[in-house]
Amino acid sequence: MVEIRYDSEGDFINTESGKIIEVSITERIYLKNHSQICAQMGVRMPKKVFSGATLDLLFTGEIEKIDESFRACIYAFAKDFLDCNCESNPYCEHPEKKFMEYILKVRGEGKSPEQIVDRMGKEYMVYSYPADIVSFLDDSIRTLEVLEAIAETKENRKMREKVRTAKNLLV
């Protein structure tokens, strides 16, 4: 039996015979100015943004020690990605999901992987490598293609159109 779930929040999950394909880029999002921030806060933290230790220090630590120009980006990041009402926020899955949606949204505006990296740097002071963005977008497109094919066999027109629109924005 094939079970497909398409989450309108931009979370592409293909469950086929128990196998779950999850596309993720958030493991490869890093803090810019990492060494300066560590020095200013007087702590060591991982470079990965979506790691518990980094989130802890940046969002519950003594953030006023950080240079003002960096702080604005950290607040913007918190406001845009960490503002859900879950009890476990910000350690729930939503910040990562929202960040993936953000990348797909910028891609949908016609930006190249390099431009996407530039944008996240300016807005949130984080970066990734363009090659990682490319594989994330490829995975997203492939997942959408699988969903599209299945929607066709199931003659699920509404889902097919939804998936097709999402895919066309990314190609």
Ligand SMILES: [Zn+2]
């Ligand atoms: Zn949440």
